[in-house]
Amino acid sequence: MIVYLNGAFLPPAKASISPLDRGFLFADGVYEVIPSYRGAFFLLDEHLERLRRSLGGIRMPEPQPDEGWTPMLEGLLQRNPGGDRSVYLQVSRGAAPRDHAFPAAAAPTVFAMVSPIVETRPDPGEAGIAAITLPDQRWGRCDIKSVALLANVLARQQAVESGAVEAILLRDGVVTEGAASNVFVVHGDTVSTPPLGHAILPGITRRFLLDALRDTGWDCREAPVTEEALRSADEIWITSSTRELVPVTSLDGRPVGGSRPCPAWRRALEIFRCARDRSMGIEDAGAIR
Numbered sequence: 001m002i003v004y005l006n007g008a009f010l011p012p013a014k015a016s017i018s019p020l021d022r023g024f025l026f027a028d029g030v031y032e033v034i035p036s037y038r039g040a041f042f043l044l045d046e047h048l049e050r051l052r053r054s055l056g057g058i059r060m061p062e063p064q065p066d067e068g069w070t071p072m073l074e075g076l077l078q079r080n081p082g083g084d085r086s087v088y089l090q091v092s093r094g095a096a097p098r099d100h101a102f103p104a105a106a107a108p109t110v111f112a113m114v115s116p117i118v119e120t121r122p123d124p125g126e127a128g129i130a131a132i133t134l135p136d137q138r139w140g141r142c143d144i145k146s147v148a149l150l151a152n153v154l155a156r157q158q159a160v161e162s163g164a165v166e167a168i169l170l171r172d173g174v175v176t177e178g179a180a181s182n183v184f185v186v187h188g189d190t191v192s193t194p195p196l197g198h199a200i201l202p203g204i205t206r207r208f209l210l211d212a213l214r215d216t217g218w219d220c221r222e223a224p225v226t227e228e229a230l231r232s233a234d235e236i237w238i239t240s241s242t243r244e245l246v247p248v249t250s251l252d253g254r255p256v257g258g259s260r261p262c263p264a265w266r267r268a269l270e271i272f273r274c275a276r277d278r279s280m281g282i283e284d285a286g287a288i289r
C-alpha cells in the first residue's frame with residue numbers, strides 16, 4: 001500500500017504526521033471519500049466541489065497539491081492497483097502549538113489513501129441490512145464533511161453491538177441521515193429523502209440517485225421524513241459512495257415493509273448503475289453485478 005502525504009507517495013510506515021497536527025488535536029479538518037470503478041473515478045468533480053465547500057465551511061484556503069487534485073489522486077490509484085477502490089482524502093489545518101484559535105501560519109496537512117470497496121450490498125434475492133434508530137447527537141453543521149466524527153463513530157458502534165450495520169439518526173421527530181449514509185424511504189410510488197440543510201451531508205450518491213430516478217420519471221421528494229414515515233415505509237434505502245444503494249430490511253429488530261424483497265430498490269439500483277456506467281463511459285451499462 002502506498003499513501004500520499006504532503007507531496008510525497010510513501011508506504012504508510014514512512015508517512016509521519018506531527019502530534020501537534022490540528023487534525024489530531026482538534027479534529028480540525030475535512031475529508032472526502034471518492035469511489036473508483038475499473039480504475040476511473042466516479043463523480044470526482046462533485047467530490048472536489050464538496051471538498052471546496054467543506055474547506056470554506058471551516059474557513060481554510062484550498063491547499064492544492066502542486067500538480068492539482070486530479071493527477072495526485074490518479075497517481076495514488078495507479079500506485080495501488082486492484083479492483084474497485086475508494087480514495088480517502090483528508091485535509092487538516094496542519095501542525096501548530098495547541099491553541100483553539102487558528103494558527104497565524106501553519107502548512108495544511110494533505111493525506112490520501114486507497115481502500116478496496118467492499119461489497120456490502122446483499123444479493124438481490126437476499127434480505128438487506130439491519131439498522132437501528134438513534135437520537136442524532138451531532139453538531140449543527142453536518143453539511144460540512146468534517147473529520148470530527150465521534151458521534152457518528154459511537155452511533156455506528158451501537159449499531160454493530162445491536163447486530164445491525166447502520167444507525168439511522170432522528171432529530172426532533174424527523175430522520176436526518178445514517179451514521180455514514182443518506183436515507184431514502186419508499187411509500188407506494190413515492191421516494192422521499194430528507195432535504196438539504198445544515199442537518200445532513202449533501203451526499204454525492206444521494207444527488208446522483210435523485211437525478212437518475214427523476215430522469216426516468218420517478219416521483220422523488222426532498223422533504224422531511226418523520227419517524228412515523230420511516231417506521232411505516234414500504235422500503236428504506238441508504239446511500240453512500242462506498243455502498244451505492246443498499247436496502248434496510250430490518251429496523252430496530254422489526255421487518256421493514258411487507259415480505260416482498262424490495263422491488264423498488266432493485267429497479268432503483270439498476271437505474272443508478274446504468275446512469276453511473278453511462279456517466280463513466282462504461283460499455284455494458286445496466287446489469288446488476
Ligand code: PDD
Binds near residue numbers: 152178239240
Ligand atoms: N460517508 N452522510 C454521512 C454522515 C456520511 O458520512 C456519508 C458518507 C454520506 C453519504 O455521502 P456520499 O454519497 O457523498 O458518500 C452521508 C463516507 C463514505 C465515509 O465517511 O466513509
